[in-house]
Amino acid sequence: MKFLNHARKALLASAAIMLGASVSYGANLKYVFYFIGDGMGSAEVTNAQLFNKKVLGNDSPLLMTTFPVVSLITTHSASSDVTDSAAAGTALATGHKTKNGMLGMDADTVAVTSIARTLFENGYGVGLVTTVAIDDATPGAFYAHVPNRRMFYEIGKELAESGYQFAAGASLRGTKDKNGNDNGLMDHFKKNNVAVSYGLDGIDKKAKKQLVLSPFHAEMDNEVGLAIDSLENALTLPEMTQACLDHLLRTSPGRFFMMVEGGSIDHNGHSNDGGASVRETINFDNALKIAYDFYLKHPNETLILVTADHETGGMSVGCKTTGYSARPEVARAQKISKDKFNEYCRDLVKSGTTPSWEEMQSFLSEKLGYGSAVILSDEEMNGLRDVYATSFMKKEPWRFVDKAISILNAKSGFGWTTGDHTGHPVPVYAIGVGADRFTNFNDNTDLPKKILKITGKTPKSRK
Numbered sequence: 001m002k003f004l005n006h007a008r009k010a011l012l013a014s015a016a017i018m019l020g021a022s023v024s025y026g027a028n029l030k031y032v033f034y035f036i037g038d039g040m041g042s043a044e045v046t047n048a049q050l051f052n053k054k055v056l057g058n059d060s061p062l063l064m065t066t067f068p069v070v071s072l073i074t075t076h077s078a079s080s081d082v083t084d085s086a087a088a089g090t091a092l093a094t095g096h097k098t099k100n101g102m103l104g105m106d107a108d109t110v111a112v113t114s115i116a117r118t119l120f121e122n123g124y125g126v127g128l129v130t131t132v133a134i135d136d137a138t139p140g141a142f143y144a145h146v147p148n149r150r151m152f153y154e155i156g157k158e159l160a161e162s163g164y165q166f167a168a169g170a171s172l173r174g175t176k177d178k179n180g181n182d183n184g185l186m187d188h189f190k191k192n193n194v195a196v197s198y199g200l201d202g203i204d205k206k207a208k209k210q211l212v213l214s215p216f217h218a219e220m221d222n223e224v225g226l227a228i229d230s231l232e233n234a235l236t237l238p239e240m241t242q243a244c245l246d247h248l249l250r251t252s253p254g255r256f257f258m259m260v261e262g263g264s265i266d267h268n269g270h271s272n273d274g275g276a277s278v279r280e281t282i283n284f285d286n287a288l289k290i291a292y293d294f295y296l297k298h299p300n301e302t303l304i305l306v307t308a309d310h311e312t313g314g315m316s317v318g319c320k321t322t323g324y325s326a327r328p329e330v331a332r333a334q335k336i337s338k339d340k341f342n343e344y345c346r347d348l349v350k351s352g353t354t355p356s357w358e359e360m361q362s363f364l365s366e367k368l369g370y371g372s373a374v375i376l377s378d379e380e381m382n383g384l385r386d387v388y389a390t391s392f393m394k395k396e397p398w399r400f401v402d403k404a405i406s407i408l409n410a411k412s413g414f415g416w417t418t419g420d421h422t423g424h425p426v427p428v429y430a431i432g433v434g435a436d437r438f439t440n441f442n443d444n445t446d447l448p449k450k451i452l453k454i455t456g457k458t459p460k461s462r463k
């Protein structure tokens, strides 16, 4: 009995300590930055790190890799060892595993609450930023609840009704019905007093709620524009991150939660475009600098967490052709993404134009650095010429693009094993209040649970 009393007292004491710790953490943690590199595994980070040093000449490493806490998380979903972005986004946003394809619902299709919603209901401002469509899986997991990630009208409507202060991304893809007619989705934003702008210049500084979409939303609906392509007037992740921070400081300066997604790292992984991938990861790290500058001013009130939802492409650092070396410098002269290169060749074929081999060679030289950064043997050049001839003749120009980019990958040491996602664990980098809670190997569902625990907040509504 005496022992029991002692045990109970000890238990109460440790509960009080834990409560005290969480109260003091919760009182202190006012600003949460959750950075998610979609498809960003450790090879993506390492190749970007090497490119940053060897090609861009930056002596300081990527910012995320300098954070004091570095660990790993699992990525598998409830239905597969290899997750999709909907299940992974749901895990990172809500702390629940679900089946691939499902968003904001658990595997039994029960709606689950994201930490953005819980913090919003506890008085935090919320901002979501991505380089892909704002109704895509990763941002969607922070506000939507649908059994299928392609239910874009429903996802968009939930964003309009979320009450969140800021959202920015490429587009909303659910604005038309099956027949291509306006289905009234944008009216829901109007009804909920969300100002909508197409580009950052149109932001209404007096609006409490702002949605920013890309000026190119009609022609590029799931991409604001890749970093490597540097499209004029395109939204960029660092600029959107800054605009989101500025807006949250206007509307909810006391406390806020921000999710920033580098969504295009995944796109470059799917297309196996190493030169575009390294630039996109560096772009993501540049957006992180904005949060880090804020952290430096508020170190005792801010947590920055950087992670990925999964890896894409099975990328490696060094590959069969480069042996014990990685040569990202070979991709230094690449000025066009594989996606844009494909578009260029497809448009040529559509217009009935077949460029001569000499014209194509000068394109390769100007846009990919062929002949300068990328040196081909006669045999390789002849092989590429053969692929050029047959693919344009058969009106299948993507075969030529694929060949030209795979030569560049092979010489740069960017190895790829798949065009899909992989089941690798992915990195976590953390700094600030409560960062020490992320030192171990976590399940992906642990991250949002731990963030909430640090804030000391609990869900108020069911979803």
Ligand SMILES: [Zn+2]
Pocket (backbone or CB within 6 Å): 039, 085, 266, 267, 270, 312, 421
């Ligand atoms: Zn993907």
